[in-house]
Amino acid sequence: MKLTAISAPLALVLVIGLFTPPFVGTSLAQSAPAMVRVRGTVLKVALDVAPNTLTVKDRSGEVVELLLSDKVTVNEVFAITLADIKAGSYIGTAAMPQADGTQRAIAVSVFPESARGTGDGHRPFDLLPQSTMTNGSVVSVAGITDSSTGRTLQLKYKDGDKTIVIPANAPIVSSRPSERALLVPGASVSLFAQVVDGKPTVLRINAGRNGFVLPY
Numbered sequence: 285m286k287l288t289a290i291s292a293p294l295a296l297v298l299v300i301g302l303f304t305p306p307f308v309g310t311s312l313a314q315s316a317p318a319m320v321r322v323r324g325t326v327l328k329v330a331l332d333v334a335p336n337t338l339t340v341k342d343r344s345g346e347v348v349e350l351l352l353s354d355k356v357t358v359n360e361v362f363a364i365t366l367a368d369i370k371a372g373s374y375i376g377t378a379a380m381p382q383a384d385g386t387q388r389a390i391a392v393s394v395f396p397e398s399a400r401g402t403g404d405g406h407r408p409f410d411l412l413p414q415s416t417m418t419n420g421s422v423v424s425v426a427g428i429t430d431s432s433t434g435r436t437l438q439l440k441y442k443d444g445d446k447t448i449v450i451p452a453n454a455p456i457v458s459s460r461p462s463e464r465a466l467l468v469p470g471a472s473v474s475l476f477a478q479v480v481d482g483k484p485t486v487l488r489i490n491a492g493r494n495g496f497v498l499p500y
Contacts, residue, residue, distance in 0.1 A: 317478050317479040317480075318478065319476050319477070319478050319487070320476070320477050320478070321410065321474065321475070321476055322340060322342050322348065322350075322473075322474075322475050322476075322477060323342060323343050323473070323474045323475075323498070323500070324340045324341050324342035324343055324472075324473060325340065325341050325470060325471070325472055325473070326338065326339070326340055326467055326468065326469055326470060326471045326473055326491075327339045327340060327341050327347065327469060328469060329467045329468065329469065331352075331464055331465075331467070335351050335352070336351070336352040336464070337349055337350065337351055337352065338350050338351075338352055338467060338475075338486060338489075340473060340475070348484070350475075350477050350484045350485060350486050351480075351483055351484065351485040351486065352464070352485070352486050353480065353485050353486060353487050355487075356464070356486055356487060356488065356489060357461075357487070357488045357489070358461070358462045358463055358464055358466055358467065358489050358491065359459045359460065359461060359462055359488075359489070359490050359491070360459060360460055360461075360462040360466055360490075360491060360492070360493055361393075361457050361458075361459045361474075361490045361491065361492055361496070361498050362457060362458060362459070362460070362492075362493065362496065363455065363456065363457055363496065364394060364456050364457060364458050365456060366434065366435055366450065366452065366454075366456055368394060368456065368458075369392065369394060369422060369425065369435070369437065369450075369456065370422065370425060371422055371423065371424055371425055372421065372422060373394055373395075373421070373422045374394075374395045374397075374399070374400040374401070374402075374419075374420070374421050374422075375392055375393060375394050375395060375419070375420070375421075375422060375437075375439070376392070376393045376395065376402075376403060376417060376418070376419040377389045377390075377391070377392045377393070377417070377418050377419075377439070377448055377450075378390040378391050378392075378409050378411050378415055378416070378417055378499075378500050379415065379416050379417075379418065379448060380412070380414060380415055380416070381414065381416060382449070385447070386436075386446075386447040386448070386449050387416060387418060387446050387447065387448050387449070388448075388449050388451070389448055389449065389450040389451065389454045390411065390412070390415065390454065390499070390500070391454055391455040391456070391457065391499030391500055392448075392450060392454060392455070392456050392457070393457050393458065393459065394456065394457070394458045395419075395458070395459075396458065396459070396460065400421075402419060403417070403419040404419050404420060404441050404442050405418070405419060405420075405441050405442060405443060406418045406419075406420075406441060406443070406444065406446060409500075411500045418439055418441065418446050418448065419441060420439040420440050420441030420442075420445070420446070421439070421440050421441070422437050422438070422439060422440075423437075423438040423439065423440045423445070424437070424438045425437055434449065434450045434451040434452040434453075434454065435449075435450045435452075436448070436449050436450070437450065455499035457498075457499060459490060462491070466491045466493060467489070467491060470495065471491045471492060471493075472491065472492040472495075472496065472497040472498045473489055473490065473491045473492075473498070474489070474490045474491075474498050474500065475488065475489040475490070476488045476489070
């Protein structure tokens, strides 16, 4: 697939900014191309030619080819355990709102200390219909009560707080800086792309190693 012939749905998203937040004015949306998130699996990577390219099959089955920016940031996402979440940890959690006001975690990312404060707050998230993302500091941790209930966290962010219930089987991950060599066929990836000089270009990418599948 040629970059100039990228499949229509993603091309439209990248070019007209379908994911631009509704509160952004038209002139701003036109001057700053939208940053688009793509989740999927690497089909092909070309790192020995210029420009570097990455072909990904996204979670809907669409195949897209993108350029890799010269300054692309690559991070490895890896599994940790529920016990690694402690009072004071700075985390982000994708979750589903519950009738009692709590958030039931789909997956949790524990940020390295250098990333404390990243994305602080509570907002809608595009993983599933009605899903949310909450980034904040763990105030307190209640222990595991049984395999279905898991662990309960009090999460504090700049504008409020949420009670997060983490099922014992929810994926818990962290991340660390990596290199382009992590990008191999079959790797699970979650990337952010933007139109740069008229071409869809990856600026930031998270990837799993040795078959590890990213939870979001």
